[in-house]
Amino acid sequence: xxxxxxxxxxxxxxxxxxxxxxxxxxxxxxxMKSVGIDTVIMIRSGYRRFVTYPSVYLQSTFGCxxxxxxxxxxxxxxxxxxxxKFYFGLYDSGHYWDTGNLQHEIDxxxxxIDEVWQKYGxxxxxxxxxxxxxxxxxxxxxTDAFRTLGMQCKGVSGGLPTFISPWIDGKKxxxxxxxxxxxxxxxxxxxxxxxxxxIFDGVQGAVDAVAFQDGHIDYHELxxxxxxxxxxxxxFGLECWTNAESFDRDMPIKFLPIKFEKxxxxxxxxxxxxxxxxITFEFSHFMSPQSAYxxxxxxxxxxxxxxxx
Amino acid sequence: xxxxxxxxxxxxxxxxxxxxxxxxxxxxxxxMKSVGIDTVIMIRSGYRRFVTYPSVYLQSTFGCxxxxxxxxxxxxxxxxxxxxKFYFGLYDSGHYWDTGNLQHEIDxxxxxIDEVWQKYGxxxxxxxxxxxxxxxxxxxxxTDAFRTLGMQCKGVSGGLPTFISPWIDGKKxxxxxxxxxxxxxxxxxxxxxxxxxxIFDGVQGAVDAVAFQDGHIDYHELxxxxxxxxxxxxxFGLECWTNAESFDRDMPIKFLPIKFEKxxxxxxxxxxxxxxxxITFEFSHFMSPQSAYxxxxxxxxxxxxxxxx
Amino acid sequence: xxxxxxxxxxxxxxxxxxxxxxxxxxxxxxxMKSVGIDTVIMIRSGYRRFVTYPSVYLQSTFGCxxxxxxxxxxxxxxxxxxxxKFYFGLYDSGHYWDTGNLQHEIDxxxxxIDEVWQKYGxxxxxxxxxxxxxxxxxxxxxTDAFRTLGMQCKGVSGGLPTFISPWIDGKKxxxxxxxxxxxxxxxxxxxxxxxxxxIFDGVQGAVDAVAFQDGHIDYHELxxxxxxxxxxxxxFGLECWTNAESFDRDMPIKFLPIKFEKxxxxxxxxxxxxxxxxITFEFSHFMSPQSAYxxxxxxxxxxxxxxxx
Numbered sequence: 001x002x003x004x005x006x007x008x009x010x011x012x013x014x015x016x017x018x019x020x021x022x023x024x025x026x027x028x029x030x031x032m033k034s035v036g037i038d039t040v041i042m043i044r045s046g047y048r049r050f051v052t053y054p055s056v057y058l059q060s061t062f063g064c065x066x067x068x069x070x071x072x073x074x075x076x077x078x079x080x081x082x083x084x085k086f087y088f089g090l091y092d093s094g095h096y097w098d099t100g101n102l103q104h105e106i107d108x109x110x111x112x113i114d115e116v117w118q119k120y121g122x123x124x125x126x127x128x129x130x131x132x133x134x135x136x137x138x139x140x141x142x143t144d145a146f147r148t149l150g151m152q153c154k155g156v157s158g159g160l161p162t163f164i165s166p167w168i169d170g171k172k173x174x175x176x177x178x179x180x181x182x183x184x185x186x187x188x189x190x191x192x193x194x195x196x197x198x199i200f201d202g203v204q205g206a207v208d209a210v211a212f213q214d215g216h217i218d219y220h221e222l223x224x225x226x227x228x229x230x231x232x233x234x235x236f237g238l239e240c241w242t243n244a245e246s247f248d249r250d251m252p253i254k255f256l257p258i259k260f261e262k263x264x265x266x267x268x269x270x271x272x273x274x275x276x277x278x279i280t281f282e283f284s285h286f287m288s289p290q291s292a293y294x295x296x297x298x299x300x301x302x303x304x305x306x307x308x309x
Numbered sequence: 310x311x312x313x314x315x316x317x318x319x320x321x322x323x324x325x326x327x328x329x330x331x332x333x334x335x336x337x338x339x340x341m342k343s344v345g346i347d348t349v350i351m352i353r354s355g356y357r358r359f360v361t362y363p364s365v366y367l368q369s370t371f372g373c374x375x376x377x378x379x380x381x382x383x384x385x386x387x388x389x390x391x392x393x394k395f396y397f398g399l400y401d402s403g404h405y406w407d408t409g410n411l412q413h414e415i416d417x418x419x420x421x422i423d424e425v426w427q428k429y430g431x432x433x434x435x436x437x438x439x440x441x442x443x444x445x446x447x448x449x450x451x452t453d454a455f456r457t458l459g460m461q462c463k464g465v466s467g468g469l470p471t472f473i474s475p476w477i478d479g480k481k482x483x484x485x486x487x488x489x490x491x492x493x494x495x496x497x498x499x500x501x502x503x504x505x506x507x508i509f510d511g512v513q514g515a516v517d518a519v520a521f522q523d524g525h526i527d528y529h530e531l532x533x534x535x536x537x538x539x540x541x542x543x544x545f546g547l548e549c550w551t552n553a554e555s556f557d558r559d560m561p562i563k564f565l566p567i568k569f570e571k572x573x574x575x576x577x578x579x580x581x582x583x584x585x586x587x588i589t590f591e592f593s594h595f596m597s598p599q600s601a602y603x604x605x606x607x608x609x610x611x612x613x614x615x616x617x618x
Numbered sequence: 619x620x621x622x623x624x625x626x627x628x629x630x631x632x633x634x635x636x637x638x639x640x641x642x643x644x645x646x647x648x649x650m651k652s653v654g655i656d657t658v659i660m661i662r663s664g665y666r667r668f669v670t671y672p673s674v675y676l677q678s679t680f681g682c683x684x685x686x687x688x689x690x691x692x693x694x695x696x697x698x699x700x701x702x703k704f705y706f707g708l709y710d711s712g713h714y715w716d717t718g719n720l721q722h723e724i725d726x727x728x729x730x731i732d733e734v735w736q737k738y739g740x741x742x743x744x745x746x747x748x749x750x751x752x753x754x755x756x757x758x759x760x761t762d763a764f765r766t767l768g769m770q771c772k773g774v775s776g777g778l779p780t781f782i783s784p785w786i787d788g789k790k791x792x793x794x795x796x797x798x799x800x801x802x803x804x805x806x807x808x809x810x811x812x813x814x815x816x817i818f819d820g821v822q823g824a825v826d827a828v829a830f831q832d833g834h835i836d837y838h839e840l841x842x843x844x845x846x847x848x849x850x851x852x853x854f855g856l857e858c859w860t861n862a863e864s865f866d867r868d869m870p871i872k873f874l875p876i877k878f879e880k881x882x883x884x885x886x887x888x889x890x891x892x893x894x895x896x897i898t899f900e901f902s903h904f905m906s907p908q909s910a911y912x913x914x915x916x917x918x919x920x921x922x923x924x925x926x927x
Contacts, residue, residue: 016560017568019607021614049529050570063529068570176561179488179797220667220681251634252794252872254561259635261668261686292603294910298637305639325869326877328916330923358838359879372838377879485870488797563870601912 001271002307003244005039005279006032006287010071011047014176015247015255015285018292022074028284029082035304037283040079041087044132045072045112048094053119057111062093072116076123085127087163088116090149092132102145105133109149117156128161129153131207136169137187137195143202150206163209165243165281168192168225170217172249181250186217193228200236211241211279214266215249222269230273241277242270246286246299257286257295260302310580311616312553314348314588315341315596319380320356323485324556324564324594327601331383337593338391344613346592349388350396353441354381354421357403362428366420371402381425385432394436396472397425399458401441411454414442418458426465437470438462440516445478446496446504452511459515472518474552474590477501477534479526481558490559495526502537509545520550520588523575524558531578539582550586551579555595555608566595566604569611619889620925621862623657623897624650624905628689629665632794633865633873633903636910640692646902647700653922655901658697659705662750663690663730666712671737675729680711690734694741703745705781706734708767710750720763723751727767735774746779747771749825754787755805755813761820768824781827783861783899786810786843788835790867799868804835811846818854829859829897832884833867840887848891859895860888864904864917875904875913878920 009015020028032040045052051064053072058064072088079086091112095104113129120126131149135142150162167173169187174180187195200210210233217225226242233240244266247255270278280287289297318324327333341349354361360373362381367373381397388395400421404413422438429435440458444451459471476482480495496504509519521538523531535551542549553575556564579587589596598606627633638646650658663670669682671690676682690706697704709730713722731747738744749767753760768780785791789804805813818828830847832840844860851858862884865873888896898905907915 012560012568014561016557016562016565016604018604019566019569019611021607021611024607065528065570065574068573177488177490179795181795219683248634251630252632253634256634257637259630260637261683264686265683292607295634295636298639298642298910302637302639321869321877323870325866325871325874325913327913328875328878328920330916330920333916374837374879374883377882486797486799601916 001242001267001275001278002036003267003278003280004036005041005277006037006283007041007043007279007281008075009043009282009285010052011044011050013047018285020284024290025074026078026081027290028288029078029084031288031290031300032283033082033084035300035307037084039085039087039127039279040075041130041279042072042075042089043130043282044089044092045116046091048092051091053116055112055115057115058091058108061111062108072120076120076125079125080123084125086123086125087128087130088120088126089130089132096133102133102142106145106148110152113149113152113156121157126157126160128163129157131162131164133164135164135166136173137192143199146203147206150203154206161208162206163211163239163241164203164207165211165213167213168216170221172218173216176254181252189224189228192225193232196229197232197235200232200238204236204238207238209239209241209276211243211277213243213245213281214270215245215247219262219265222266223272226269226273226275230275239276240273241279242266242275244270244278244280246280246282257291257293257299260299260306263299263303264306310551310576310584310587311345312576312587312589313345314350314586315346315592316350316352316588316590317384318352318591318594319361320353320359322356327594329593333599334383335387335390336599337597338387338393340597340599340609341592342391342393344609344616346393348394348396348436348588349384350439350588351381351384351398352439352591353398353401354425355400357401360400362425364421364424366424367400367417370420371417381429385429385434388434389432393434395432395434396437396439397429397435398439398441405442411442411451415454415457419461422458422461422465430466435466435469437472438466440471440473442473444473444475445482446501452508455512456515459512463515470517471515472520472548472550473512473516474520474522476522477525479530481527482525485563490561498533498537501534502541505538506541506544509541509547513545513547516547518548518550518585520552520586522552522554522590523579524554524556528571528574531575532581535578535582535584539584548585549582550588551575551584553579553587553589555589555591566600566602566608569608569615572608572612573615619860619885619893619896620654621885621896621898622654623659623859623895624655624901625659625661625897625899626693627661627900627903628670629662629668631665636903638902640687642908643692644696644699645908646906647696647702649906649908649918650901651700651702653918653925655702657703657705657745657897658693659748659897660690660693660707661748661900662707662710663734664709666710669709671734673730673733675733676709676726679729680726690738694738694743697743698741702743704741704743705746705748706738706744707748707750714751720751720760724763724766728770731767731770731774739775744775744778746781747775749780749782751782753782753784754791755810761817764821765824768821772824779826780824781829781857781859782821782825783829783831785831786834788839790836791834794872799870807842807846810843811850814847815850815853818850818856822854822856825856827857827859827894829861829895831861831863831899832888833863833865837880837883840884841890844887844891844893848893857894858891859897860884860893862888862896862898864898864900875909875911875917878917878924881917881921882924
């Protein structure tokens with residue numbers, strides 16, 4: 001199972017920034033391309049007051065800061081140069097994390113989607129939309145929000161594809177800023193299937209693909225969860241992608257690149273389950289030869305050897 | 310607002326050591342100089358049993374370890390070579406952190422100040438003193454200690470300047486060794502002004518400048534706090550510096566280099582408030598091209614571009 | 619006191635992997651050799667479902683994953699090439715950490731020891747066994763387990779040496795995944811001596827050397843604990859090694875390379891106590907010029923200068 005897409009983690013929640021300029025990003029897109037990545041997904045266009053592009057709307061409405069560079073334009077240009085598709089991740093106001101209420105995200109993104117399509121819709125590298133709200137099973141009420149946002153994205157853009165990347169509420173589903181690495185009240189496969197079937201049912205037509213994050217369950221649980229995910233995706237007409245996390249959730253330093261053996265286990269489980277596509281969170285910190293974490297460059301080499309083998 | 314000073318974080322509380330020798334330090338002073346840094350401040354001359362220079366007094370009185378190199382002498386020589394001013398940070402016995410009582414620090418430093426001036430006062434790069442006790446608003450009783458120590462520093466050295474670098478008791482004022490990133494009982498601007506006015510009043514004449522750490526409040530709070538700081542500094546005749554933290558307080562890894570955009574926001578707020586000088590904590594880990602954190606080298610490049618622009 | 623041995627931290631509990639291939643390991647053995655290391659110790663042959671060599675027994679009995687490379691064979695070949703001795707670390711099923719019961723480890727390793735000796739016993743670099751269960755004073759019931767496993771290792775291999783590396787239950791004995799750095803209920807020297815005398819008494823004949831981890835006590839406590847350790851080792855006929863930890867336990871990032879001054883303090887205390895050998899946990903992350911942590915390369919340089927001086 002080859003990784004053909006990666007998130008671009010700007011603006012970041014919990015991964016320290018690399019402070020790259022255009023030169024480093026250009027080179028990184030080249031590294032991505034050379035291992036078969038054809039899709040880049042900007043994880044979110046903004047988080048609270050930090051934004052990735054100069055937005056009249058966000059700056060005047062939410063007091064967002066004027067960004068030092070227009071990352072959206074830069075990514076679209078580089079995607080065009082390297083022959084890749086760019087997915088735009090919606091704005092995250094932070095209200096949902098604070099209050100559990102998604103109405104704010106719906107209202108804000110109604111404007112963002114229009115503004116962005118108007119500014120950047122002419123780029124032929126503009127390939128789709130990422131509904132950036134990360135949800136899990138406890139967020140069933142969110143189905144309507146996803147439906148609304150997905151329909152709007154598709155509406156303005158002539159039906160460009162949309163996807164979501166939720167997490168499985170497994171034993172490793174703990175906050176990045178907590179000291180612990182695991183919890184006791186993980187979801188069972190049966191509950192997972194029941195709850196996600198409802199969500200998939202509610203979003204079909206508005207969401208084209210679902211890419212569950214693969215890092216919250218144990219390695220020997222991969223097959224059972226992946227099988228259920230694929231079955232549900234098929235049933236409700238969604239593409240089933242895997243979001244193969246390339247960072248290690250089992251270590252006290254949160255987070256450094258994953259051990260290659262673990263990434264391999266996850267990719268092979270996705271392959272066995274017949275998944276449609278693999279993307280990763282994310283190449284530039286955790287798999288790039290120029291990453292600030294040199295373990296990432298070694299992971300890149302191990303992964304290349306694996307592809308060639 | 311250009312950064313013209315940096316701390317040298319030896320002995321460190323919470324930033325892992327780089328294990329540099331003289332060659333690396335010499336090169337680093339060169340990197341500093343090339344972006345306009347003219348002041349280096351040794352953050353403390355010792356912490357508990359670890360010390361930066363061979364001290365008869367500290368080794369015999371507190372059981373401090375014989376240091377492998379005389380960092381004070383090395384820094385003074387390198388400052389002289391590169392045309393920079395060196396500030397000496399006082400000794401931190403650790404008693405204050407354990408007990409909240411500063412008497413111990415006063416007693417120990419009475420000897421340290423004499424010893425150090427006698428050993429190193431002839432260096433023409435010896436430019437001033439840093440009163441290294443990091444306090445916040447809850448430390449009002451500390452005013453006398455600062456006054457005593459500041460007067461003594463000035464007394465032995467013919468009036469060389471002194472400064473302090475306290476923190477604002479904002480929402481990010483949490484311990485480095487805690488898992489969390491923020492707290493709820495942050496200080497209000499009104500309380501901040503009231504409490505710090507008392508402290509400034511008490512130290513005037515003994516302390517020449519105050520460099521508040523800029524990382525404990527949110528970015529959109531910078532203007533309000535900076536305005537009050539400048540107003541108080543003017544009222545009590547202190548210089549108002551900013552201690553622009555170049556590490557990121559918003560990430561689970563404590564601590565890696567800050568995103569350039571955040572550093573820029575803080576420097577520009579200090580500029581708007583009419584601050585007199587910007588120093589940083591600190592160049593060698595977080596902004597240096599030879600830092601063990603490669604993100605620092607990229608921050609250096611982004612900062613250089615910003616200066617040139 | 620020269621470091622002449624190092625652990626190889628595969629499979630790791632809490633140190634992120636470097637994703638090295640054979641080329642990097644070969645080069646690293648060269649770096650080790652050049653500072654006098656003649657012994658490499660694989661810290662464990664497996665941990666839960668991850669294993670270092672293809673094991674019919676472990677894969678069929680515990681559902682362990684097929685490893686991507688045979689690390690045991692690779693390490694034995696590289697040890698042979700570089701003229702070093704390789705110690706094999708026993709399998710850790712994880713049951714002991716979960717339940718406090720060691721019976722499982724005894725049962726599993728009975729098979730592992732036979733399997734491994736049959737597969738790899740012909741290598742002339744196969745130099746001994748590491749009983750990998752990390753215990754402390756509260757594990758006195760473990761004496762029988764160590765005795766049983768040690769005797770079996772020696773039995774199959776014609777008496778090759780065995781060793782253990784327990785920790786002192788000092789103030790820094792906290793879990794890697796906890797936020798804190800120290801605890802209050804540290805052991806006293808008297809308790810330490812009493813409890814470890816019982817353990818040493820119970821394992822003599824089955825265990826040839828004990829290498830206490832040196833990082834859980836404060837630097838000024840080193841002499842007292844080391845003196846007692848040496849006295850006990852002499853009394854019960856064990857060799858007394860030190861496991862000089864080359865990572866820093868005093869910092870919020872768990873874990874980066876130690877400050878050279880601290881490593882020096884620990885090595886010199888071991889030398890004063892007349893210890894027989896120093897090993898380290900571990901060279902490849904924390905002291906190697908090619909480590910992903912550049913501080914490690916600087917530590918290597920400082921250590922080399924120290925050896926030459």
